Amino acid sequence: MRVASIEGLEGLTIGRLARDLGMTKSGVYAHFGSKEQLQHETIDAAQQVMEREVIAPALAAPPGIDQLHALADAFLSYVERLVFPGGCFFASLLAEMDAREGPFRAMAQQGAREWLGMIHTMVTDAQQQGQLEPTQEAGLIAFQLDACLEAANYYYVLLDDPAVIDNARQAIRMLLDRRGPNHPTATATITSPRVRSPGR
Amino acid sequence: MRVASIEGLEGLTIGRLARDLGMTKSGVYAHFGSKEQLQHETIDAAQQVMEREVIAPALAAPPGIDQLHALADAFLSYVERLVFPGGCFFASLLAEMDAREGPFRAMAQQGAREWLGMIHTMVTDAQQQGQLEPTQEAGLIAFQLDACLEAANYYYVLLDDPAVIDNARQAIRMLLDRRGPNHPTATATITSPRVRSPGR
DNA sequence: CCTACCGATCGGTAGG
DNA sequence: CCTACCGATCGGTAGG
Numbered sequence: 001m002r003v004a005s006i007e008g009l010e011g012l013t014i015g016r017l018a019r020d021l022g023m024t025k026s027g028v029y030a031h032f033g034s035k036e037q038l039q040h041e042t043i044d045a046a047q048q049v050m051e052r053e054v055i056a057p058a059l060a061a062p063p064g065i066d067q068l069h070a071l072a073d074a075f076l077s078y079v080e081r082l083v084f085p086g087g088c089f090f091a092s093l094l095a096e097m098d099a100r101e102g103p104f105r106a107m108a109q110q111g112a113r114e115w116l117g118m119i120h121t122m123v124t125d126a127q128q129q130g131q132l133e134p135t136q137e138a139g140l141i142a143f144q145l146d147a148c149l150e151a152a153n154y155y156y157v158l159l160d161d162p163a164v165i166d167n168a169r170q171a172i173r174m175l176l177d178r179r180g181p182n183h184p185t186a187t188a189t190i191t192s193p194r195v196r197s198p199g200r
Numbered sequence: 201m202r203v204a205s206i207e208g209l210e211g212l213t214i215g216r217l218a219r220d221l222g223m224t225k226s227g228v229y230a231h232f233g234s235k236e237q238l239q240h241e242t243i244d245a246a247q248q249v250m251e252r253e254v255i256a257p258a259l260a261a262p263p264g265i266d267q268l269h270a271l272a273d274a275f276l277s278y279v280e281r282l283v284f285p286g287g288c289f290f291a292s293l294l295a296e297m298d299a300r301e302g303p304f305r306a307m308a309q310q311g312a313r314e315w316l317g318m319i320h321t322m323v324t325d326a327q328q329q330g331q332l333e334p335t336q337e338a339g340l341i342a343f344q345l346d347a348c349l350e351a352a353n354y355y356y357v358l359l360d361d362p363a364v365i366d367n368a369r370q371a372i373r374m375l376l377d378r379r380g381p382n383h384p385t386a387t388a389t390i391t392s393p394r395v396r397s398p399g400r
Numbered sequence: 401c402c403t404a405c406c407g408a409t410c411g412g413t414a415g416g
Numbered sequence: 417c418c419t420a421c422c423g424a425t426c427g428g429t430a431g432g
Contacts, residue, residue, distance in 0.1 A: 006299040027417045035411060086299035095295030098358035099206040099286035112358055143367040147351035158298035158312055167343040215425065227401045235427060
């Protein structure tokens with residue numbers, strides 16, 4: 001996972017892995033049976049990491065605006081802590097595979113659709129609870145939120161500058177501050193047990 | 201350029217280029233002297249394409265909000281027309297090189313800083329002309345604009361879905377509609393010779 | 401721009 | 417998990 005997040009999934013070779021592990025190529029090979037299987041299992045393992053580091057913390061928050069904040073916080077923390085040394089594994093996979101053909105492009109497509117779909121659901125939840133502007137299309141809000149997260153990931157890794165993460169945090173706070181009638185900071189509310197500090 | 205935008209700059213091999221061109225490896229090699237030189241010249245050529253397709257059309261518009269709209273339109277058109285079959289060459293380069301070491305990472309860093317700096321300048325121009333909310337930090341607005349453009353590029357290529365471009369267009373229109381006192385659609389204005397249609 | 405070659409590395413196989 | 421190997425491809429060189 002670490003090698004692939006830096007060098008790309010194609011740069012993850014059996015020989016390199018063997019050298020890093022102090023094994024022979026054949027020894028590593030025997031565990032996977034093919035390079036494609038190695039790549040496949042690497043993606044599966046990375047998915048588990050991302051679910052543990054990003055998805056689970058988000059779903060631990062109550063549905064609605066809190067969940068969106070929790071998702072953004074968890075993702076940006078996961079990027080900032082360099083859980084993968086090349087930044088978000090799936091952002092790297094997306095960029096590597098977006099214009100190629102084959103099974104990994106299809107997996108990247110499915111991952112992207114699930115990710116965007118999850119954000120979309122959280123946005124509609126927040127809108128239905130009156131915590132987020134209901135007049136705006138949920139897909140557009142989801143696009144904007146995700147765009148900030150993706151940009152933060154790529155530029156943080158490239159520039160090694162924490163200000164990038166701050167920019168994303170601020171931009172997302174602004175997006176989520178376009179509040180509906182029941183926003184936690186707009187009125188004291190019963191539906192949202194946890195009230196966050198208002199920020200800017 | 202086309203190969204590198206799809207397979208990555210590292211996937212641009214002399215042998216593959218020779219095959220595509222019907223030449224021998226040595227024949228291609230003689231033109232560049234090293235793989236690194238081939239990669240370097242490929243980046244230079246791609247920079248010229250991007251300046252012709254994106255930068256020049258933006259700078260042709262008058263400084264201020266029009267220039268920001270022109271930049272976003274030119275970039276999204278350049279992505280949508282697949283000027284490079286793998287999407288924006290420098291977005292691909294950034295994602296490939298962001299976590300590696302070496303000269304290409306440094307080039308990607310410089311390219312990113314110049315790109316963000318250009319958008320930043322356009323934002324402050326628009327703010328000084330009263331066309332854009334002056335209370336917001338220009339760097340934050342530039343980050344949001346760029347985030348929409350980058351996300352549009354990656355997801356358009358991955359998902360092959362024109363709705364992605366529409367989302368970016370709408371999101372950018374919203375960002376640029378946070379107008380100052382002199383916004384073209386807010387008041388008839390003398391400073392901006394070209395008045396755009398208001399859109400949504 | 402070519403032929404002819406180099407050592408290194410690639411994914412993969414045979415056989416243990 | 418190993419030794420010993422395969423054909424293909426890598427960047428690069430010698431010499432023309």
